[in-house]
Amino acid sequence: MGMPPPAGAGAARRDSMRAILAAAELVFSRRGFEGARMAEIAAESGLPKANLHYYFGTKERLYRAVLEDIIRQWLDTAAAWIVPEHAPAEALAGYVRAKLMDARVRPGASRIFAGELLRGAPLLMPFLADELRRRVGEMAAVIEGWAARGLIGPVAPAHLFFCIWAMTQTYADFDVQVRAVLGPSADEDAIFAAAEATVTQLVLHGSFVRDNVAILNT
Amino acid sequence: MGMPPPAGAGAARRDSMRAILAAAELVFSRRGFEGARMAEIAAESGLPKANLHYYFGTKERLYRAVLEDIIRQWLDTAAAWIVPEHAPAEALAGYVRAKLMDARVRPGASRIFAGELLRGAPLLMPFLADELRRRVGEMAAVIEGWAARGLIGPVAPAHLFFCIWAMTQTYADFDVQVRAVLGPSADEDAIFAAAEATVTQLVLHGSFVRDNVAILNT
């Protein structure tokens, strides 16, 4: 058996796995699961190919490991902002800002997630149907709580989140399109500043968040 | 030379190519470019694999042909709605409705487009930088015309379109996620009705389209 022990704690182990995971995230995000080559991940990580298989067994298990990392961040961002203690305006604006920041500093993660969904989510389906569904249910309850207190207008909470995810992640997933359309003169700072302004405006005014409606009425 | 003549007009030719293109759109949309297998496209089309190569030469040329079809529809929908003759409310609502209809009846097209962008648009880059960029410029001019007449509030036109595309196409690209989160009780009619209501609301109120602001102020 070439399989490593279930839970070793060697330093070499940790370093190698980290390097492999980072290289894998890069290559999977550029090429997709099918397009990614183990040899390219190996080259990117600076380790021989056999080493990847020593630690992760198969391409699919390596991909799964990368996905789990991504999902953890995804859920953390939502949990940090969509909570009843926040006012709707700061919660939604903060969430949009945080998601755009993720899209900017770690676009590969968003792309891998997108690629997985595009393929019909063969590996992520259990997560989507169980944990994500539950989390969205909780987030929807927060929205409905705000609505009941008149802090936010009528809006279908789940769809509001679909739209927020779509708008924010598009700046990572389809970033080539954004850059091509805006042309070479648009630098990254300007793009993300305009993106945040636009998405925030659509979300806050589009869902009648109270403070903003007040501003609107002046 | 196995290459067919530049522009034959046989009936068999037309039928075979149609069948191949339809099968290719299906398979490319489910598996992506790298994941798609020529053998699967052949099986789906009911023709032997050698036939695909007779008409299209290579996998990449077949994929290109599918992409061109998709782009034509993409541009047509935009050209039909975002014109200065329309009032902003009907133009934007109509565009959203049309894009959601496309997402519903031809989700594979949207997914192929998304997959191409995800991979960095190796084949679509010229289109993005030339034709799409020009078209978005024209559409932005329409928005700015409305803004100058006070029919729509301040909004960055290009980003408004990025957001509209993101929100509408997410219902095709990430449809597994939508279904998983909403659960088995949500049928397609209900999903798309709620999607249209939500996206339209975000776009119209979020960009201060006049009619809607008036409604808001009552």
Place this chain on the structure above:
DNA sequence: ACCGAATCTGACCGTCCGGTCAAGATTCCC
């Protein structure tokens, strides 16, 4: 009916790629 062009097709090929393996190097623990 005839003939060249167009279309179709099964069998085949070379390459690429995920995965394996066995032997060598290093680390860890007593």
Place this chain on the structure above:
DNA sequence: GGGAATCTTGACCGGACGGTCAGATTCGGT
């Protein structure tokens, strides 16, 4: 210091996949 466990590595498979080809079949014009 020694032996076992862990880690590293180049060389090597077997299957899958895009693409080819030569021969069979059909089509279109006269």
